[in-house]
Amino acid sequence: MAIFTKQKKKLNEFLLLIVLFIPFSTFSQSTEQKDVLKPNIIFILVDDFGWNQVGCYGNEIVRTPNLDKLAEEGAKFTSAYVMPQCSPTRAAFLSGKYPARSGMTKVINNRFFGNAPMLTPKVRKKLPSEWYSLAKMLKSAGYTTGISGKWHVADNYPAAPIKEKKGITYFNAYGFDWVGDASEGKAKKDKAVMDITNEVLGFIDQNKENPFFAFVSHFTTHSPLAAPDTLVEKYVKKGYTKMTDKWGLVSERPTADILAMTEHLDYSIGLIMEKLEKLGLAENTLLVAMGDNGALGRFWDHSPLRESKGSLYEGGIRVPLIMKWPKTIQAKTEIETSVHIIDMYPTFMEIAGADRQKDYKIDGESLIPLLNNNEGFTRDILYFHHPHYVPMYAKTPGSIVRKGDYKLIYYFGDYLDTEGHEAAHRKLYGKLKLGEKVELFNIKKDIGEKNDLSADMPEKVEEMMSLLRNWWDETGAPMPVANQDYNPDAPFAETINKER
Structure with a gap:
């Protein structure tokens, strides 16, 4: 009886070791597999x-x-x-x-x-x-x-x-x-x-x-x-x-x-x-x-x-x-x-x-x-912010918000008439026009952005502009400001300008 009890005790100890070892072993293997399987x-x-x-x-x-x-x-x-x-x-x-x-x-x-x-x-x-x-x-x-x-x-x-x-x-x-x-x-x-x-x-x-x-x-x-x-x-x-x-x-x-x-x-x-x-x-x-x-x-x-x-x-x-x-x-x-x-x-x-x-x-x-x-x-919703001039691409400071099928483009204070600008070569493209501008497109229906809906959908414009303004504030977006020294009669030329 004593011998059986002793053997049973050893068996229980062995089983306990197995029970303790299995989760450790399984964890180790899964960890190794995780490293191996990292793509x-x-x-x-x-x-x-x-x-x-x-x-x-x-x-x-x-x-x-x-x-x-x-x-x-x-x-x-x-x-x-x-x-x-x-x-x-x-x-x-x-x-x-x-x-x-x-x-x-x-x-x-x-x-x-x-x-x-x-x-x-x-x-x-x-x-x-x-x-x-x-x-x-x-x-x-x-x-x-x-x-x-x-x-x-x-x-x-x-x-x-x-x-x-x-x-x-x-x-x-x-x-x-x-x-x-x-x-x-x-x-x-x-x-x-x-x-x-x-x-x-x-x-x-x-x-x-x-x-x-x-x-x-x-x-x-x-x-x-x-x-x-x-x-x-x-x-x-x-x-x-x-x-x-x-x-x-x-x-x-x-x-x-x-x-x-x-x-x-x-x-x-x-x-x-x-x-x-x-x-x-x-x-x-x-x-x-x-x-x-x-x-x-x-x-x-x-x-x-x-x-x-x-x-x-x-x-x-x-x-x-x-x-x-x-x-x-x-x-x-x-x-x-x-x-x-x-x-x-x-x-x-x-x-x-x-x-x-x-x-x-x-x-x-x-x-x-x-x-x-x-x-x-x-x-x-996606946002884009590019507050810079790139006249060679007919680009003035602007931001975008796209929500669902709709995309709004906002120009801060001026824009270039881009019609036919790609036909020019190494020149400043388009005619500069003053004032803010908003354009609204349904990208799903109008992937070519030919139909500006901003005049027909003022409530959608305000909804999108509200999203954009809040995003500017939340991100601390660097913003352009009006140039008090701007001379409309002088050329809009590629000259070095200090950042404000």
């Missing part, structure tokens, strides 16, 4: 990339089989938005903040205009390295982070010269572990498309065993245009003109050069897709391709969208956005919901399982509910 993230941002420049968005001239395949196997967003110019878009991506909140509302090397009706606000010229950037956030979740190509949110245009001058520690402060050496100055023939791509392929190879984030930041298809001669000649033989002016003539649109650049870009994206397949990473990688603003109107016709790069109309701010992530996104998904580049930050944060930093405000919403094809995404 890699590759974000490809294309410079000056028109909404309909991709085959699956309507380009019938250039074959873009790789981008089309991404859309076929993943999700195509038909109403994705950015800012009308580069720096504000890129700052919004890296910070997760609306430019109105971050203060980075203009291209960092834009000039000011002397004799203008409005004085533009003083704005931030450098993305603060102390902020909890997207790269820092992903790094905190165990990701190795890298960038190759264009920077343009602080100090300089391409990343490579900054790295050469200031070292990798400069980018470490922004959360990047690795920075490529690609620069369009070193590869003018194709604006460094292949240099950037090859560097990113090497980065993937080196980090294939652990989760990584690669920011593939292209210079193409920005002017001046450049593509491999063989591709340009291919389109010349098809009857398209080789450009006679590197800055573009609308009369030659589309040139063989812009068509060749688009095909070359698509080919480079295909190489990244092939690398992921070869390494067995494709199933566990979120691959995103997006434009940073519309294409330059002298090179590309955005019809049915109105206008082009630099404009507050759809051609300036609506861009292609394609996402592929086999484990989450069903093939052939098409998403009509309006989204913004600020949404990438919280989307990547959720995917990575990263923590939100206390007191760091982000404006975007995670797109995971949309990607999962459920109804958890409820936001229906």
Whole structure:
């Protein structure tokens, strides 16, 4: 009896150990699995990339089989938005903040205009390295982070010269572990498309065993245009003109050069897709391709969208956005919901399982509910703030609010008559007209923004303006003010003007 009791005691102790060990073991395994299953993230941002420049968005001239395949196997967003110019878009991506909140509302090397009706606000010229950037956030979740190509949110245009001058520690402060050496100055023939791509392929190879984030930041298809001669000649033989002016003539649109650049870009994206397949990473990688603003109107016709790069109309701010992530996104998904580049930050944060930093405000919403094809995404308002002059794009200080199907554009104190402005070349476009202006469009019914509804729907205008005013206050948006020294008889010229 004593022997049986002793054996029973040992058995109970053994079973207790098993019971205690099982949850610990299970927790350890699930934690390890969670780390292993964290998806890699590759974000490809294309410079000056028109909404309909991709085959699956309507380009019938250039074959873009790789981008089309991404859309076929993943999700195509038909109403994705950015800012009308580069720096504000890129700052919004890296910070997760609306430019109105971050203060980075203009291209960092834009000039000011002397004799203008409005004085533009003083704005931030450098993305603060102390902020909890997207790269820092992903790094905190165990990701190795890298960038190759264009920077343009602080100090300089391409990343490579900054790295050469200031070292990798400069980018470490922004959360990047690795920075490529690609620069369009070193590869003018194709604006460094292949240099950037090859560097990113090497980065993937080196980090294939652990989760990584690669920011593939292209210079193409920005002017001046450049593509491999063989591709340009291919389109010349098809009857398209080789450009006679590197800055573009609308009369030659589309040139063989812009068509060749688009095909070359698509080919480079295909190489990244092939690398992921070869390494067995494709199933566990979120691959995103997006434009940073519309294409330059002298090179590309955005019809049915109105206008082009630099404009507050759809051609300036609506861009292609394609996402592929086999484990989450069903093939052939098409998403009509309006989204913004600020949404990438919280989307990547959720995917990575990263923590939100206390007191760091982000404006975007995670797109995971949309990607999962459920109804958890409820936001229906987007804002845009660009309180600056860009006469070369017929652009005066303005803001936008889009709510549901409606879009309101507000000009603070003057506007340019934009009719036919794209036919001009390197001139100040349009006739300047004084006074505030409001335009209201139903984008769903009128994607070309031809029918201004503001006079017919004053209550909707007031509703939208109330939203916009409250948003200005909440974000602390930098605002333009009337220029008391404005002389309407003097030329509205490109002269240096001090920020107020």
